[in-house]
Amino acid sequence: MSNTLSSNESIPSQKKKIIVLGSGPNRIGQGIEFDYCCVHGLMAIKESGYEAIMINCNPETVSTDFDIADKLYFEPVYWEHLWEIIELEQPYGIIVQLGGQTALKLARKLHQRGIRIIGTSFDNMDIAEDRGRFSDLLKELEIPYPEYGTAYTADEAIEVANRVGYPVLVRPSYVLGGQRMRIVINDEEVENAVVSLLKHIPDNKILIDHFLDRCQEAEVDAIFDGEDFHVMGVMEHIEPAGIHSGDSNAVLPAFNLTPLVITTMEYYSEKIARALNIKGLINIQFAIKNDKVYVIEANPRASRTTPFIAKAYQIPYLNIATKVMLDTAKLKDFTFEKKLEGFAIKEPVFSFDKFPGVSRELGPEMKSTGEAIRFIKDLRDPYFRMLYKERSMHLSK
Secondary structure, eight states: OHHHHHTOSOOOOSSOEEEEEOOOSOBTTBOTHHHHHHHHHHHHHHHTTOEEEEEEOOTTSGGGSTTTSSEEEEOOSSHHHHHHHHHHHOOSEEEOSSSHHHHHTTHHHHHHTTOOBSSSOHHHHHHHHSHHHHHHHHHHHTOOOOOEEEESSHHHHHHHHHHHOSSEEEEESSOSTTTTOEEEOSHHHHHHHHHHHHHHSTTOOEEEEEOOTTOEEEEEEEEEOSSOEEEEEEEEESSOTTSOGGGSOEEESOSSSOHHHHHHHHHHHHHHHHHTTOOEEEEEEEEEETTEEEEEEEESSOOTHHHHHHHHHTOOHHHHHHHHHHTSOOGGGOOOOOOOSSEEEEEEEOOGGGOTTSOOOOOSSOOOOEEEEEEESSTTOHHHHHHHHHHHHHHHO
16 A cells, blocks of 8 residues: 555545546537536535545546646546546545536445445436436426337337327437437438447437427426425527537527426426435426426436536536535525526537538437527517527428
């Protein structure tokens, strides 16, 4: 042990430590938005009396600045590197909710090694991430969701697709930015989609959902502390369902959903959060067709829109959520005064000019490389009217 320490510049302290896993390098589906989450999470950890340790390998992020965490490990967010750090630091626990899908995917190995995951337990996160298990939960809770089935081969997928009815959405579990998700309309397209998926993600369980065509999409971001449930925001997508949420223009608060639909979304969100015993953050995606609300998926972590909502409403939601995860505060300890006059629009940022050979057609697999925020006073704003006109033209095709 002494030889190891003599060649190691990182000397662990005696303080209780919390490790925050970052999101790694910037790439499609794993944007800079999660850096905001990690920074505010680190601040909350220090305010709660713990030593805050950051693991990330992205020099473009604020979370890797020298003065943000008590200790920074500028290392790839891979298991081999993480395990060595854990062995050295012996942390009290690790937060995986703030670093997007990259961090979340390491939860299984942390759980298998008996490492404390701060916030929602691994099994409950796995229910949300495993498309089949999650649909079974929705069925048990009597919450509407698109008809689905699971498959491991192309033949099984074709059989499921014919049972649930075309068009269908073919997708794997535990993926980043809608990777390999496809909307298909016949047996041949199902076969091609499944073969491609298994080629790039071998042995992955495939979920076949009936695709709700020409419907509205919206999402809820919320915090649950085991007792109280707080909706941070309800965002309505301008583009219809079928385009990845990261590529959609979305409006905060919702502008065209009825009070009944919004109340139903919030009711379903709380029901899911309680069933999953969420501790911290959750994001739930909805499809609305003929005024009926369907749940598409749930993300048991910070979403790309969490920082957007925090900035738009001027409320430190990530700080609050981290303290909820750490059990150092409850939602009832805070007041939530949302300061937003008018509406905030989330604008996706694309980099097609840098990748001229890439198809610009949008679909369920994410292609944007970031997002921006635009504030408007009312729905008469020319920019909003242009976006809504484009949506109407898309639906009329």
